[in-house]
Amino acid sequence: MHKARHSPLNSIAAHGALILWTVIALFPVVVILINSFKTRQAIFREPLALPTGESFSMIGYQTVMKQGDFFLYFQNSMIVTVVSLFLILLFGAMAAFALSEYRFKGNTLMGLYLALGIMIPIRIGTVAILQMMVATGLVNTLTALILVYTAQGLPLAVFILSEFMRQVSDDLKNAGRIDGMSEYAIFFKLVLPLVRPAMATVAVFNMIPIWNDLWFPLILAPSEATKTLTLGSQVFIGQFVTDWNAVLSALSLAILPVLVLYVIFSRQLIRGITSGAVK
Amino acid sequence: MTALSLEKINKSFGDVHVLKDINLTVEPGEFVVFVGPSGCGKSTLLRTIAGLEDASSGTIRIGGKEVTQTPPAKRGIAMVFQSYALYPHLDVTGNMTLGLKQAGETKAVIDERIGVAAKMLSLEAYLKRRPAELSGGQRQRVAIGRAIVRKPELFLFDEPLSNLDAALRMATRVEIARLHRELGASMIYVTHDQTEAMTLADRIVVLRDGRIEQVGSPMELYNDPDNQFVAGFLGAPSMNFLPSEAGGTLGIRPEHLTISATGTLPGTVTHVERLGGDTNLLVETAQGILTVRLFGQHPEKVGDKVVLGYDPGHVYRFDKDGKRLR
Ligand SMILES: Nc1ncnc2c1ncn2[C@@H]1O[C@H](COP(=O)(O)OP(=O)(O)O)[C@@H](O)[C@H]1O
Numbered sequence A: 001m002h003k004a005r006h007s008p009l010n011s012i013a014a015h016g017a018l019i020l021w022t023v024i025a026l027f028p029v030v031v032i033l034i035n036s037f038k039t040r041q042a043i044f045r046e047p048l049a050l051p052t053g054e055s056f057s058m059i060g061y062q063t064v065m066k067q068g069d070f071f072l073y074f075q076n077s078m079i080v081t082v083v084s085l086f087l088i089l090l091f092g093a094m095a096a097f098a099l100s101e102y103r104f105k106g107n108t109l110m111g112l113y114l115a116l117g118i119m120i121p122i123r124i125g126t127v128a129i130l131q132m133m134v135a136t137g138l139v140n141t142l143t144a145l146i147l148v149y150t151a152q153g154l155p156l157a158v159f160i161l162s163e164f165m166r167q168v169s170d171d172l173k174n175a176g177r178i179d180g181m182s183e184y185a186i187f188f189k190l191v192l193p194l195v196r197p198a199m200a201t202v203a204v205f206n207m208i209p210i211w212n213d214l215w216f217p218l219i220l221a222p223s224e225a226t227k228t229l230t231l232g233s234q235v236f237i238g239q240f241v242t243d244w245n246a247v248l249s250a251l252s253l254a255i256l257p258v259l260v261l262y263v264i265f266s267r268q269l270i271r272g273i274t275s276g277a278v279k
Numbered sequence B: 001m002t003a004l005s006l007e008k009i010n011k012s013f014g015d016v017h018v019l020k021d022i023n024l025t026v027e028p029g030e031f032v033v034f035v036g037p038s039g040c041g042k043s044t045l046l047r048t049i050a051g052l053e054d055a056s057s058g059t060i061r062i063g064g065k066e067v068t069q070t071p072p073a074k075r076g077i078a079m080v081f082q083s084y085a086l087y088p089h090l091d092v093t094g095n096m097t098l099g100l101k102q103a104g105e106t107k108a109v110i111d112e113r114i115g116v117a118a119k120m121l122s123l124e125a126y127l128k129r130r131p132a133e134l135s136g137g138q139r140q141r142v143a144i145g146r147a148i149v150r151k152p153e154l155f156l157f158d159e160p161l162s163n164l165d166a167a168l169r170m171a172t173r174v175e176i177a178r179l180h181r182e183l184g185a186s187m188i189y190v191t192h193d194q195t196e197a198m199t200l201a202d203r204i205v206v207l208r209d210g211r212i213e214q215v216g217s218p219m220e221l222y223n224d225p226d227n228q229f230v231a232g233f234l235g236a237p238s239m240n241f242l243p244s245e246a247g248g249t250l251g252i253r254p255e256h257l258t259i260s261a262t263g264t265l266p267g268t269v270t271h272v273e274r275l276g277g278d279t280n281l282l283v284e285t286a287q288g289i290l291t292v293r294l295f296g297q298h299p300e301k302v303g304d305k306v307v308l309g310y311d312p313g314h315v316y317r318f319d320k321d322g323k324r325l326r
């Protein structure tokens, strides 16, 4: 049994499958990247060709930069994503800790209520959310987006994190209590480090939809000062003409920060797994 | 001044009544062992003493002070867990000093206590290691060290040896007994293993279904059990029970059965365990299968017909409910 798993044939098959999957997954990204460096004609004539000396062009990036507010859009997207992730992780972990650690009336009910949000898409409530934002004067602020994304991310975060927290040894938390640690210290110093892999998972799951969202920025914060990158890129897509060079360049640029965030979290994820809990 | 006194402690989890009217006092310097089958409430009782669970009713006093409402860190106790429960992100020193730092002790005091505890437990070479880099026995010593440095009024141990292999268990048992002598501290030790209970305890508390069945020194309980449960729980191999004519039960310890021509219990040997020093026979008789413990080495083998005898002075009598008739 043990030997069979290491046979070269199996290993080749596994690598083959993984490589195939990687190619399929990366294909659209690569197409976007290479075409962002080509002239308009070259994009349409040979979409799969690499840029050559003849077809190479930075016109897309120049258009994007000239569009002026592009760095502001970038910054807006970054603020909204990072702050939302922070709040989702913080409040999600706190709620998960309460649900998994303390016995109180309605604990199960509360867990179910929080999990319900996983099944109901938040966009159903868009009209009500917009009314609330108008009433509170939050329309056209980044705060509006952050609040909505935090609400959107919390249910899954609570669900995943409370499952992981249930597995943290009771003895460890009790040892902390006997040593005089407060419940906050137990939460931040003992439990959080042990569920770091789960936190990274939650962060990665939430990051992409928030970064790429067009719906809520369009409805809640379409002003010039609060546009996010995704919304900002829409100026290049017209009803009659679409500036494909600019669209592809904007998309290529939009990938970068997500990539950086992903690398940060995946490092954490690996570190979390290797440091491991001590039984 | 008593080290610990429990008055009418009850504890329920919802509808489940786990601890029922527990009354107990522990004298200073005493080593008390809670023993009983799994699920009888030993850990719950220990956690209630520690303050990790609130008692549903009753009063707890530690070192003369009432602590029923006091948080665990202020009760003057230290606890050692079965799973060691070391802080994975701290090294050995960090693990042992966290409690003192939380209590605001000065660096001089902390250093001195760490030095003493590390020496006592031969941990000096490992002070900078993380728990993940230690063996099971070393982790358990760190866990004990973490308790010692706090200089508690009362040590609480919850099955500290269960995760160790047999050889290490014996060595650590001896070590805990030595620590108890050196520190002279009051200790409460929970186990389901009657050998640990017999070898370590000044006094044993036998628990069953959340009730104290009997309290006494190991030999008191062994020689003079109050009921059939205690008689059967302590001693290995455990006591033989046979029906008596009066409707109750007779109990005879395996070492009090002998092979003798003048005996009254004829039977057939069904199994033999040769331990070198002892020989255990399982003998099928009309009254059921009886265990016989013979000292030294004996030639009996499976299938042999034997007649068992006993001294009537070594027979325990129990009534229908298992209560001892004296
Ligand atoms: N937190 C809890 N919630 C509900 N029931 C519990 C809890 N802790 C223990 N119990 C119950 O209390 C009983 C005694 O448990 P425990 O004290 O752990 O037994 P022991 O340590 O003697 O094996 C068991 O029946 C267990 O199911």
Ligand SMILES: [Mg+2]
Residues within 6 Å of the ligand: B042, B043, B044, B159
């Ligand atoms: Mg237990």
